[in-house]
Amino acid sequence: MIAGENIKTGLEKVKEWVSWCPKCNSCKYLYKDYAESCPAGEHFKFETYWSSGKVWLAYGLLNGILKWNENIIKIIYACPLCGACSMQCQQDVSDHLIEIFEALREEAVSRGFGPYSNQKAFYDSIIANNNPYKEPHSNRLNWLDQKELKTTAEVLYFVGCTSSYREKELAKSTFELLKKLNVDFTISPDEHCCGSPALRTGQVNVIPELIKKNMDIFKKSGAKTIVTSCAGCYRTLKIDYPKILGKELPFEILHISEFIFKLMKEGKLKIDKEKPIKITYHDPCHLGRHAGVFDEPREILKNIPELELIEMRRIRENSWCCGAGGGVKSGFKDWAVKIAIDRLKEAEQTGAEDLITSCPFCLRNFKDAAKSMGSNLKIFGIVELLKDLI
Numbered sequence: 001m002i003a004g005e006n007i008k009t010g011l012e013k014v015k016e017w018v019s020w021c022p023k024c025n026s027c028k029y030l031y032k033d034y035a036e037s038c039p040a041g042e043h044f045k046f047e048t049y050w051s052s053g054k055v056w057l058a059y060g061l062l063n064g065i066l067k068w069n070e071n072i073i074k075i076i077y078a079c080p081l082c083g084a085c086s087m088q089c090q091q092d093v094s095d096h097l098i099e100i101f102e103a104l105r106e107e108a109v110s111r112g113f114g115p116y117s118n119q120k121a122f123y124d125s126i127i128a129n130n131n132p133y134k135e136p137h138s139n140r141l142n143w144l145d146q147k148e149l150k151t152t153a154e155v156l157y158f159v160g161c162t163s164s165y166r167e168k169e170l171a172k173s174t175f176e177l178l179k180k181l182n183v184d185f186t187i188s189p190d191e192h193c194c195g196s197p198a199l200r201t202g203q204v205n206v207i208p209e210l211i212k213k214n215m216d217i218f219k220k221s222g223a224k225t226i227v228t229s230c231a232g233c234y235r236t237l238k239i240d241y242p243k244i245l246g247k248e249l250p251f252e253i254l255h256i257s258e259f260i261f262k263l264m265k266e267g268k269l270k271i272d273k274e275k276p277i278k279i280t281y282h283d284p285c286h287l288g289r290h291a292g293v294f295d296e297p298r299e300i301l302k303n304i305p306e307l308e309l310i311e312m313r314r315i316r317e318n319s320w321c322c323g324a325g326g327g328v329k330s331g332f333k334d335w336a337v338k339i340a341i342d343r344l345k346e347a348e349q350t351g352a353e354d355l356i357t358s359c360p361f362c363l364r365n366f367k368d369a370a371k372s373m374g375s376n377l378k379i380f381g382i383v384e385l386l387k388d389l390i
Contacts, residue, residue: 009204010107011062014100018059020093027051027085027097030318037084039321039339048075051085051097058100061107068113076104077116080339081200081326083289087317098290105202115201118330123203126210130192131161141189143168144175152222155185155259158214158237160230160360161193167360173383174229174256180390181269185227188217196232199240201327211241218251225252227259229383231359232325234293235286255287256383257358261296264303273389276306280352282343282366283319284359297358297382304389310350312343320346322357324365340369347377354378356385 011018028050029037036042041050048057057075060066079101086097093100108114115123122132130137141147143164157178163171178185195210214237218226228234238253254262263269281301287293294316301309314320323329323339344366347355355377357363366379 010110011058011103014058014096014103015062017093017096017100018055018062020091020096021052021055022091023052023056024091025052026091027089029088030314031088031090033318035314035318036320037088037318039082039323040079043335043338044078049078051089054079054104055093055097055100058104061104068108068111073108073114073116076101076108077114077119077201077327077331078335079326080285080321080323080328080336082285082321084285084318084321087289102200102202105200106204107202109202109204115203115327116331119197119201119327120203122197122201122327122330123206126193126195126198126206131165132193132197133161133165135165140164140191141187143171144187149189150186152220153184153186154223155183155225155227156218156221156223157185157187158194158226158228158233159187159191160228160233161197162232162360162364163230164191167363167381169384170229170360170363170381173381173387177256177260177383177387177390178227180387181263186221186223188221190217192217194233194236195240196236197327199236200325207244211244215241215249218249223251225254225259227254227256229256229358229360229381231255231284231287231291232361235290238291255291255293255296255358257287257297257300258293260386261299264300269390271304271386271389274306275304275385275389277354278308278310278350278352279354279356280310280312280347280350281315282312282322282347282355282357282362283316284357284362285319285321285325287358288319289317297356300382300386301356304385310352312346312350314346322359322362322365323369324361329361329365336365337369337372340365341373344369344373344375344377348375352377354380356380356382358382
């Protein structure tokens with residue numbers, strides 16, 4: 001992906017692993033529980049939509065056994081890349097499943113077969129506007145009333161495109177929370193898209209430029225810690241950037257839930273205000289399964305007096321995806337909402353009044369699903385809850 005000689009791209013990157021799947025079917029259901037795990041497999045009910053089928057699809061394409069066509073494109077893009085299969089898989093290929101699926105998309109794009117038009121529009125807008133939403137770059141901080149921002153600070157809040165342009169309450173709440181906590185932080189109006197929408201849909205040509213621009217912004221800020229409120233940005237900065245660059249970043253990358261819990265552990269934050277309410281928590285895929293952040297949001301919630309956390313049946317690494325990831329929200333809009341509806345029904349079964357999560361994509365898709373099904377669940381981010389209690 002980064003310019004240089006002998007850099008493998010597409011399926012060449014994963015050819016070592018595409019023959020490792022023995023098709024044991026353990027990826028299809030929660031390990032030792034047998035509840036549904038894969039949104040694509042459950043919806044389309046055909047082997048190639050399951051994880052094992054896509055791995056052998058990759059093998060067939062790599063070895064010339066299969067030819068590219070529209071059906072194959074649908075199969076590889078009808079996957080939210082949630083990673084549930086990698087948690088259930090009991091084989092050596094488990095650590096490489098997401099890499100294989102993303103490589104399939106990269107290969108499809110390089111051959112001119114993908115992505116879908118709405119996903120291609122993301123890429124075009126990132127190049128033209130530095131965000132995937134066709135919004136003017138100059139409007140990135142329109143949600144922020146206070147225009148005076150420090151040039152340098154200990155912490156840089158990386159807002160992300162979805163919070164900047166779509167879920168602005170999440171951005172506002174994070175800003176207000178950091179201010180209330182007297183954190184030495186700033187925000188860059190020059191912030192560019194992290195690249196996640198392009199990476200997840202196989203449109204990788206723009207990634208080196210985005211990394212360079214954002215790394216320059218990070219360095220100019222003087223920040224030692226980069227904080228995100230978006231699970232997608234977090235996964236991209238924390239996992240993808242170092243992998244692509246071939247080295248660790250010279251900054252600490254923290255999700256806002258990690259940052260807040262760190263302050264709690266250091267004794268710098270104690271919540272005294274009571275919140276007598278029953279809530280349930282949804283693990284975003286990029287934050288949970290992809291990055292292993294499960295405990296911090298729950299520990300924060302447990303430290304709120306009178307708040308009762310009631311867990312859903314499928315939680316942590318076994319959580320059902322919200323349906324918005326991997327380009328599914330743009331490529332399969334109605335189905336993405338259906339995936340979210342399944343999760344909201346599970347949340348309603350707990351008897352909770354509110355559904356809390358830590359990702360703007362989850363928030364947006366859950367809100368769309370709640371409207372579609374007429375759910376009374378209140379849906380908001382963990383920082384929206386916290387800012388009124390501190």
